[in-house]
Amino acid sequence: xxxxxxxxxxxxxxxxYASMVAIGLTVIAILIGLTYFKKWGYxxxxxxxxxxxxxxxxxxxxxxxxxxxxxxxxxxxxxxxTAVPDNTLLDAQHYNEVFTTxxxxxxxxxxxxxxxxxxxxxxxxxxxxxxxxxxRLNALSFWLFFMGAMLFNISFVVGGSPDAGWTSYFPxxxxxxxxxxxxxxxxxxxxxxxxGTLISGIxxxxxIFKMRAPGMKLMKMPMFTWTALITNAxxxxxxxxxxxxxxxxxxxxxxxxxxxxxxxxxMDMLWANLFWVWxxxxxxxxxxxxxxxxxxxxxxxxxxxxxxxxxxVASIVIISFFSFLVWTHHFFTMGQGxxxxxxxxxxxxxxxxxxxxxxxxxxxxxxxxKIKFTVPMLYTVGFIPIFTIGGVxxxxxxxxxxxxxxxxxxxxxxxFHYTIIPGVVFAMLAGLTYWWPKMFGFMLNERIGKWAFWFxxxxxxxxxxxxxxxxxxxxxxxxxxxxxxxxxxxxxxxSFVGAIGLAIGFAIIVYNVYYSTRYASRDIGTxxxxxxxxxWATQTPVQSYNFARTPHVNSIEAxxxxxxxxxxxxxxxxxxIHMPNNSGxxxxxxxxxxxxxxxxxxxxxxxxxxxxIAIFACMAHxxxxxxxxxxxxxEEIEATEKNSEVLADENR
Amino acid sequence: xxxxxxxxxxxxxxxxxxxxxxxxIFLGAEVMLxxxxxxxxxxxxHRIGNGxxxxxxxxxxxxxxxxxxxxxxxxxxxxxVHAMRxxxxxxxxxxxxxxxxxxxxxLGVEIYEFTHYVHVGAGLQVSAFTxxxxxxxxxxxxHVTVGLFWGLFIILQVKKHGLTPATANKSxxxxxxxxxxDVVWIFIFSFIYLKGMM
Amino acid sequence: xxxxxxxxQVMGFVFSLVLTAAAxxxxxxxxxxxxxxxxxxxxxxIQAAVQLIGFMHAGESEDRAAIYMNxxxxxxxxxxxxxxxxxxxxxDM
Numbered sequence: 001x002x003x004x005x006x007x008x009x010x011x012x013x014x015x016x017y018a019s020m021v022a023i024g025l026t027v028i029a030i031l032i033g034l035t036y037f038k039k040w041g042y043x044x045x046x047x048x049x050x051x052x053x054x055x056x057x058x059x060x061x062x063x064x065x066x067x068x069x070x071x072x073x074x075x076x077x078x079x080x081x082t083a084v085p086d087n088t089l090l091d092a093q094h095y096n097e098v099f100t101t102x103x104x105x106x107x108x109x110x111x112x113x114x115x116x117x118x119x120x121x122x123x124x125x126x127x128x129x130x131x132x133x134x135x136r137l138n139a140l141s142f143w144l145f146f147m148g149a150m151l152f153n154i155s156f157v158v159g160g161s162p163d164a165g166w167t168s169y170f171p172x173x174x175x176x177x178x179x180x181x182x183x184x185x186x187x188x189x190x191x192x193x194x195x196g197t198l199i200s201g202i203x204x205x206x207x208i209f210k211m212r213a214p215g216m217k218l219m220k221m222p223m224f225t226w227t228a229l230i231t232n233a234x235x236x237x238x239x240x241x242x243x244x245x246x247x248x249x250x251x252x253x254x255x256x257x258x259x260x261x262x263x264x265x266x267m268d269m270l271w272a273n274l275f276w277v278w279x280x281x282x283x284x285x286x287x288x289x290x291x292x293x294x295x296x297x298x299x300x301x302x303x304x305x306x307x308x309x310x311x312x313v314a315s316i317v318i319i320s321f322f323s324f325l326v327w328t329h330h331f332f333t334m335g336q337g338x339x340x341x342x343x344x345x346x347x348x349x350x351x352x353x354x355x356x357x358x359x360x361x362x363x364x365x366x367x368x369x370k371i372k373f374t375v376p377m378l379y380t381v382g383f384i385p386i387f388t389i390g391g392v393x394x395x396x397x398x399x400x401x402x403x404x405x406x407x408x409x410x411x412x413x414x415x416f417h418y419t420i421i422p423g424v425v426f427a428m429l430a431g432l433t434y435w436w437p438k439m440f441g442f443m444l445n446e447r448i449g450k451w452a453f454w455f456x457x458x459x460x461x462x463x464x465x466x467x468x469x470x471x472x473x474x475x476x477x478x479x480x481x482x483x484x485x486x487x488x489x490x491x492x493x494x495s496f497v498g499a500i501g502l503a504i505g506f507a508i509i510v511y512n513v514y515y516s517t518r519y520a521s522r523d524i525g526t527x528x529x530x531x532x533x534x535x536w537a538t539q540t541p542v543q544s545y546n547f548a549r550t551p552h553v554n555s556i557e558a559x560x561x562x563x564x565x566x567x568x569x570x571x572x573x574x575x576x577i578h579m580p581n582n583s584g585x586x587x588x589x590x591x592x593x594x595x596x597x598x599x600x601x602x603x604x605x606x607x608x609x610x611x612x613i614a615i616f617a618c619m620a621h622x623x624x625x626x627x628x629x630x631x632x633x634x635e636e637i638e639a640t641e642k643n644s645e646v647l648a649d650e651n652r
Numbered sequence: 653x654x655x656x657x658x659x660x661x662x663x664x665x666x667x668x669x670x671x672x673x674x675x676x677i678f679l680g681a682e683v684m685l686x687x688x689x690x691x692x693x694x695x696x697x698h699r700i701g702n703g704x705x706x707x708x709x710x711x712x713x714x715x716x717x718x719x720x721x722x723x724x725x726x727x728x729x730x731x732x733v734h735a736m737r738x739x740x741x742x743x744x745x746x747x748x749x750x751x752x753x754x755x756x757x758x759l760g761v762e763i764y765e766f767t768h769y770v771h772v773g774a775g776l777q778v779s780a781f782t783x784x785x786x787x788x789x790x791x792x793x794x795h796v797t798v799g800l801f802w803g804l805f806i807i808l809q810v811k812k813h814g815l816t817p818a819t820a821n822k823s824x825x826x827x828x829x830x831x832x833x834d835v836v837w838i839f840i841f842s843f844i845y846l847k848g849m850m
Numbered sequence: 851x852x853x854x855x856x857x858x859q860v861m862g863f864v865f866s867l868v869l870t871a872a873a874x875x876x877x878x879x880x881x882x883x884x885x886x887x888x889x890x891x892x893x894x895x896i897q898a899a900v901q902l903i904g905f906m907h908a909g910e911s912e913d914r915a916a917i918y919m920n921x922x923x924x925x926x927x928x929x930x931x932x933x934x935x936x937x938x939x940x941x942d943m
Contacts, residue, residue, distance in 0.1 A: 202674055241684055241931065247791075251783065265703075265781060266696075266783075277934075336939070623802070673911075694932065719870060724863075729905075734854070734859060827905075841870075843890060843894070846877055
């Protein structure tokens with residue numbers, strides 16, 4: 001039995017036991033449901049083995065929404081705990097675990113898959129491609145991410161959650177101060193998900209470089225595709241840093257090296273340094289696709305072309321390079337000299353310039369536009385002022401000497417939520433509402449969507465604005481409680497009230513999905529928003545091959561010019577289309593990765609060795625496999641396109 | 653599959669071109685992977701705790717043998733790709749086989765080197781310096797090990813299927829990988845060993 | 851037989867051996883740290899370029915612009931990471 005003691009929870013509580021039971025029951029319910037409704041074959045054929053970028057996008061989307069729920073519950077628990085002084089809802093250990101998992105889940109397992117959900121679905125359509133460059137690797141990316149997320153999420157019922165903060169600084173995260181396996185979960189699960197992300201980065205860069213429709217030069221790409229390209233370039237160069245950092249952390253925790261330790265020459269500050277070498281570019285990985293979405297939305301609903309296309313492109317390229325030059329501003333107070341702090345202070349402020357250019361471009365796009373305040377547009381318009389508050393407080397934090405006052409206070413927490421929530425969450429909700437009809441063939445209800453927007457917008461500000469004040473008053477972040485004498489009580493209670501508003505907003509979105517699924521009209525045509533880019537030029541729902549005939553592009557807004565000026569978009573006859581075959585290997589390989597990660601977390605070396613060999617066996621299998629894909633015949637395409645207005649439109 | 657005969661076989665199809673560009677981008681990521689290890693190594697180089705310093709444990713002879721083995725293997729795989737391009741299947745397979753044998757010899761010397769370090773009291777757990785040294789060398793060595801298996805699979809496939817766009821593409825990409833490992837080794841040789849012994 | 855040993859590749863190999871020998875001077879001759887590091891930096895980067903252009907044919911395909919941009923970007927960020935880290939943790943700590 002001693003062997004199994006390692007799987008026990010170090011700090012159990014009734015809530016965790018209840019979660020265990022709930023997880024067990026849910027798994028049993030899913031298994032029984034799949035068997036009862038005979039859906040196993042459907043699940044395997046249509047989803048687990050799919051290499052279709054659109055389905056993978058939807059898989060990412062579902063995972064991201066699940067993780068949003070999980071991270072949101074963590075957030076509510078934190079706000080509830082700090083709502084009143086000397087609260088005992090959570091003890092210190094649980095609070096540590098909750099803020100750690102909140103950060104990791106929201107950044108790595110919610111925001112990342114959300115942007116990859118939209119990139120997967122939209123980018124190949126926007127560039128007129130059949131799929132991504134490496135469809136099989138795309139499936140592998142998703143399943144690695146998914147298994148990483150699952151591994152992280154079982155931590156709180158098997159062995160204990162990580163509790164050293166989402167930044168997991170050493171020496172706190174070392175074996176001496178974090179004795180449970182929680183930090184092992186952190187290291188291994190992010191490693192697995194990170195490998196998946198890196199593969200996606202390579203995949204999308206190659207796709208965008210090589211698979212654009214004829215005539216779509218780089219400077220004729222839609223803005224979302226531009227941001228996707230640059231984002232993936234940052235992924236390719238930033239994620240290897242994370243890989244190595246996590247590897248070194250794993251070496252320290254599992255193999256007794258002294259890289260980040262306090263003894264034998266180790267340097268704990270090196271972790272903070274390497275973490276942020278990845279961590280700061282990661283911020284821009286999250287924010288750039290959001291900028292792309294806002295650009296698409298603002299131009300569609302202002303009904304005019306994007307203002308300053310070239311300066312938009314220039315600013316994202318500059319941001320991508322600068323994002324690698326500012327990482328020290330996350331630890332100005334660590335003890336390096338004034339020279340270093342000055343250099344990074346200046347680069348930090350410089351990066352605000354290209355971001356400012358973009359803000360003005362959006363404002364100038366709206367100027368003289370015929371603005372339609374749809375739900376995506378509301379999120380965009382809401383984003384601009386609150387993101388600016390986030391940006392300006394960022395410049396405040398970027399002043400190294402002033403940072404000594406703000407560092408690690410709630411002011412910082414308020415700042416980064418003011419950038420990430422409008423910058424990522426609003427953008428994702430805007431993008432989701434905007435592309436929802438293309439994904440599912442019906443529109444989300446506008447009226448319910450606006451209710452959700454206002455709850456989220458107001459709830460967000462009520463939650464996070466008070467934190468600027470408590471932070472300046474000296475409330476430190478990650479403090480599980482405080483005494484009444486500090487006077488932080490009322491503002492924290494206000495934050496809690498705001499958090500409930502946010503929660504209601506998200507609940508309304510869930511209701512909206514349910515409501516619209518049941519009642520929304522299915523007869524929406526291919527282009528319900530009167531949009532401007534190629535993804536709206538094909539049928540809804542999109543066929544597996546995306547476009548029956550390859551589009552030909554000769555302007556930035558090819559589809560718009562096609563609609564307004566009658567420029568021909570599709571030329572020539574329908575030809576047979578080559579498509580990749582489905583494969584179960586990515587899913588199976590990722591399951592093996594899950595076991596591999598689990599074995600390392602608990603230092604179980606025999607399964608670790610077996611699974612390592614199995615992973616390489618999967619790769620060898622792929623090397624020897626002959627898989628040339630399949631063709632979709634002309635007759636088949638014509639049959640599916642028969643009712644499509646796209647063809648009818650052409651023949652007119 | 654459309655095959656474009658105006659280009660070398662490994663660029664012959666659209667998918668082949670995608671594979672090659674994708675692999676170059678992967679190599680860009682590998683640059684950052686090793687750069688992070690180097691950044692760590694340089695930071696911890698002199699933080700030796702109670703363990704030995706680099707100058708005390710590095711030996712020129714095995715390092716020089718490793719360097720020559722890897723440099724030569726990089727040369728022979730270049731010749732292998734050249735033979736492939738002029739359609740000499742057997743010569744190509746011979747060059748690839750020589751490359752893998754040189755790689756295997758490199759790995760043998762590296763294993764000797766590691767046992768030597770442990771023997772003289774510079775094991776993984778001794779100090780920050782030894783930990784990062786062995787992790788960096790080990791990461792490179794693991795890449796070489798993966799490369800040996802990969803190269804073997806490719807030789808088997810060329811033997812079975814001959815020089816097709818698919819096998820030529822795989823062979824060319826493998827050669828990129830192998831050259832890249834040599835580039836990394838040059839930096840290890842210069843900035844870990846020679847700098848340490850200087 | 852000679853067609854299997856193109857001049858360009860043989861010269862590249864000889865050149866890389868010469869560069870290795872040049873780098874070895876820092877071990878055999880008594881040079882200062884600054885001069886030694888200069889020699890190593892020069893020989894290592896030239897050697898990397900020989901591999902990249904001579905052996906890896908980085909410039910041969912239609913994607914040469916993307917390939918070179920990718921490598922330059924990677925090397926630039928790699929150098930920023932290495933020297934930035936050293937600045938923060940060693941030189942200015």
